[in-house]
Amino acid sequence: METNEKNKKKVQYSPEDEKRIKKAGVFSIIPGLGQFYNKQTFKGILFFGIFLIFLIEMMLFGFEAFQNLITLGSVPREDHSLFLMIQGTLQILLSLIFIVFYAANISDARRVAKLKALTPGKVNYSVKAVLLNTWNNGFAYLLTIPAYILMIFTIVFPVLVTIFIAFTNYDFYHIPPASLIDWVGFKSFTSIFTLSTYRDSFGAVFGWTVIWTLSATTLQIIIGIFAAIVMQQPFIKFKRIFGVILLLPWAVPAFITILSFSNMFNDSAGAINTQVIPLINSLPLINIPAISWKTDPYWTKIAIISIQGWLGFPYIYVLTSGILQSIPEDWYEASIIDGASAIQKFRFITLPQIFAVAAPVFITQYTFNFNNFSMIYLFNEGGPGSVGSGAGATDILISWIYKLTTGTSPQYNIASAITLIISAVVIFVSLLVFKRTRAFEMED
Amino acid sequence: MQKTKKIKTQKNKRIWGQIFTYLFLLLMSVIIIYPLLITVTSAFKPGNLLAFRLDFNFEWTLSNFSRLFKETQYGQWYMNTLKVASMAMLIQVAAVTLSGFAYSRYRFIGRKATLKFFLIIQMVPTTAALTAFYVMALLVGGLDQHWFLILVYIGGGIPMNTWLMKGYFDTVPLDLDESARLDGAGHFRIFWQIIMPLVRPMIAVQALWAFMNPFGEYMLARFLLRSTKNYTVAIGLQTFINNPQNQQVALFSAGAILIAVPISILFFYLQKSFVTGLTAGGTKG
Numbered sequence: 001m002e003t004n005e006k007n008k009k010k011v012q013y014s015p016e017d018e019k020r021i022k023k024a025g026v027f028s029i030i031p032g033l034g035q036f037y038n039k040q041t042f043k044g045i046l047f048f049g050i051f052l053i054f055l056i057e058m059m060l061f062g063f064e065a066f067q068n069l070i071t072l073g074s075v076p077r078e079d080h081s082l083f084l085m086i087q088g089t090l091q092i093l094l095s096l097i098f099i100v101f102y103a104a105n106i107s108d109a110r111r112v113a114k115l116k117a118l119t120p121g122k123v124n125y126s127v128k129a130v131l132l133n134t135w136n137n138g139f140a141y142l143l144t145i146p147a148y149i150l151m152i153f154t155i156v157f158p159v160l161v162t163i164f165i166a167f168t169n170y171d172f173y174h175i176p177p178a179s180l181i182d183w184v185g186f187k188s189f190t191s192i193f194t195l196s197t198y199r200d201s202f203g204a205v206f207g208w209t210v211i212w213t214l215s216a217t218t219l220q221i222i223i224g225i226f227a228a229i230v231m232q233q234p235f236i237k238f239k240r241i242f243g244v245i246l247l248l249p250w251a252v253p254a255f256i257t258i259l260s261f262s263n264m265f266n267d268s269a270g271a272i273n274t275q276v277i278p279l280i281n282s283l284p285l286i287n288i289p290a291i292s293w294k295t296d297p298y299w300t301k302i303a304i305i306s307i308q309g310w311l312g313f314p315y316i317y318v319l320t321s322g323i324l325q326s327i328p329e330d331w332y333e334a335s336i337i338d339g340a341s342a343i344q345k346f347r348f349i350t351l352p353q354i355f356a357v358a359a360p361v362f363i364t365q366y367t368f369n370f371n372n373f374s375m376i377y378l379f380n381e382g383g384p385g386s387v388g389s390g391a392g393a394t395d396i397l398i399s400w401i402y403k404l405t406t407g408t409s410p411q412y413n414i415a416s417a418i419t420l421i422i423s424a425v426v427i428f429v430s431l432l433v434f435k436r437t438r439a440f441e442m443e444d
Numbered sequence: 445m446q447k448t449k450k451i452k453t454q455k456n457k458r459i460w461g462q463i464f465t466y467l468f469l470l471l472m473s474v475i476i477i478y479p480l481l482i483t484v485t486s487a488f489k490p491g492n493l494l495a496f497r498l499d500f501n502f503e504w505t506l507s508n509f510s511r512l513f514k515e516t517q518y519g520q521w522y523m524n525t526l527k528v529a530s531m532a533m534l535i536q537v538a539a540v541t542l543s544g545f546a547y548s549r550y551r552f553i554g555r556k557a558t559l560k561f562f563l564i565i566q567m568v569p570t571t572a573a574l575t576a577f578y579v580m581a582l583l584v585g586g587l588d589q590h591w592f593l594i595l596v597y598i599g600g601g602i603p604m605n606t607w608l609m610k611g612y613f614d615t616v617p618l619d620l621d622e623s624a625r626l627d628g629a630g631h632f633r634i635f636w637q638i639i640m641p642l643v644r645p646m647i648a649v650q651a652l653w654a655f656m657n658p659f660g661e662y663m664l665a666r667f668l669l670r671s672t673k674n675y676t677v678a679i680g681l682q683t684f685i686n687n688p689q690n691q692q693v694a695l696f697s698a699g700a701i702l703i704a705v706p707i708s709i710l711f712f713y714l715q716k717s718f719v720t721g722l723t724a725g726g727t728k729g
Binding site (some may be wrong): 038072082083085086087091127135136139140143144146147148150151153155156157158159162163165170217227230231233234235242244245246247248249250251252253254255256257259260261264265271274275288304312367368371373377378398401407412415416419420422423426427429431 | 568
């Protein structure tokens with residue numbers, strides 16, 4: 001690495017300078033000393049101060065926090081295992097941040113020493129010059145710091161705690177402070193797959209989650225693409241009005257429409273059974289009995305999938321419309337000369353073009369529905385019936401987790417373990433697709 | 445003979461195509477409008493309805509709206525939601541604009557790695573990390589507090605929105621920065637006076653998304669807000685309709701209209717820029 005860098009820049013330091021650079025790095029083992037060695041007093045004091053504060057913090061709280069994270073407390077009622085775990089997690093994050101600072105400190109000392117050897121005039125000594133230099137070269141870091149801090153505490157931290165809880169026995173038998181929580185290794189994971197109660201309900205819920213995700217999302221995509229192609233035809237009158245209507249399901253907040261639908265699908269009084277079905281029955285030769293939308297799992301599933309199609313297609317429709325407009329007209333003209341039929345045009349020009357552009361978005365729709373809590377929970381609270389361990393017949397994994405966490409006999413550890421399993425699936429699938437479609441590639 | 449027949453079938457085909465097209469559009473319109481219209485009309489029906497039904501044979505009344513503000517805490521919920529939504533919007537848009545600019549314009553250590561890391565880790569459904577949020581709230585005294593909910597809303601939205609924002613900043617040519625720099629503009633000036641005005645459409649879209657989210661988010665609000673007076677509209681309205689024995693459908697509809705109308709107007713007003721925003725950032729190879 002060292003020599004590599006040198007070769008790249010084609011810089012040869014004199015042996016003396018070489019020694020000095022090394023020394024600056026070595027001194028930096030205690031942050032600040034390297035900077036003092038470079039005669040940057042202000043920076044030295046600042047770095048050493050940060051180091052000192054971290055040391056004091058470690059002595060007063062840090063070591064204990066780490067110890068407590070390992071034991072999770074020893075005296076019930078006095079030690080609150082959950083708080084100890086949280087404090088330990090915070091300490092881990094704090095220490096990680098310090099390690100980043102530590103690495104930056106060493107590289108800074110070496111960088112300045114190198115600069116000094118090459119162009120001594122460019123090294124900043126005064127407070128003002130150092131601050132100005134930070135503003136100029138560190139502007140990007142200053143911009144991203146607020147976002148990083150927010151993300152560390154609202155994303156990284158909860159994820160870490162979830163991981164930790166999955167490896168403990170935190171459930172309704174062990175609720176601190178009355179009793180302690182202990183590390184139990186992979187027990188939560190093994191119980192999901194070996195204990196017959198969990199295994200059966202996990203199998204049932206997972207199976208339905210997959211069916212739900214695939215069918216609801218595919219339905220959305222089919223309706224969306226179809227609507228876009230129909231609306232693409234030039235002869236349509238009142239295009240603006242139809243365009244607005246097709247967007248309405250997206251514009252109205254989803255929880256309102258889901259709750260409305262939930263009421264409309266009520267078995268006895270809902271509009272579907274008392275108004276829509278009688279209306280259809282008034283047609284000749286059709287006679288549909290009232291359907292138990294809320295009490296028969298089969299019909300609840302049908303209803304939920306259809307409603308999601310209603311809710312989700314406008315997004316796909318808008319996206320596809322944009323893509324259709326970007327397909328060059330002469331491709332179609334050329335295909336007509338070659339004698340292509342309408343279906344062939346669709347299959348070999350339109351569809352591939354849509355997928356080439358929108359595939360990543362389609363995938364995010366699948367992962368969205370995989371975790372679509374609102375639809376499942378607000379329509380029928382995951383019911384009807386039960387498939388064991390607190391899960392209803394239409395519960396998907398995420399709503400089951402919610403029930404495991406908020407129910408009367410919570411199973412926090414199992415809920416966390418399932419969260420991790422879900423995450424692994426979602427991340428794996430997304431990474432695979434994003435890698436192939438290069439959706440999240442960045443320029444250097 | 446042969447030729448006229450061919451023309452005739454083609455003409456027939458076209459007519460059938462048109463009939464089918466309009467039938468499809470009408471059917472879609474009916475399916476979309478029917479449930480929405482039911483909700484809207486229910487809001488103006490007198491008395492306590494048990495369930496939605498579409499008819500126009502009733503005396504229109506505004507009593508549901510006045511009951512909503514007199515007999516329930518809806519007004520309070522609405523103010524709560526406005527507060528949470530605007531705070532979340534302000535902070536999130538500020539954070540995302542700053543970081544999006546940094547990711548688009550600067551090359552710094554850890555640039556690729558950090559953004560990828562956060563994009564991946566945010567796929568862990570943080571909404572499923574309820575226990576973690578709960579304990580965290582206990583520790584910092586954030587349970588039943590709006591500021592805690594605001595923070596949780598903001599954090600979850602940052603990675604994806606930073607990515608979209610970066611994509612939009614990328615569409616602004618670099619020459620602008622260069623020439624401004626030659627004219628002696630500093631980092632902050634370039635950001636604030638040169639580039640920011642050009643990405644205003646995307647900022648509007650980001651603001652709309654951040655603002656709309658608290659109006660519709662159910663799970664976290666339900667879990668973190670414990671007392672009725674602190675509810676947001678989503679969980680408040682759900683209490684009108686979640687008890688099968690005592691459904692106050694008319695009240696629910698009235699409350700729903702007061703949310704859906706302003707949000708839909710905002711939606712259609714910003715729709716154009718937000719579709720470009722989606723395709724510019726999201727589908728760029």
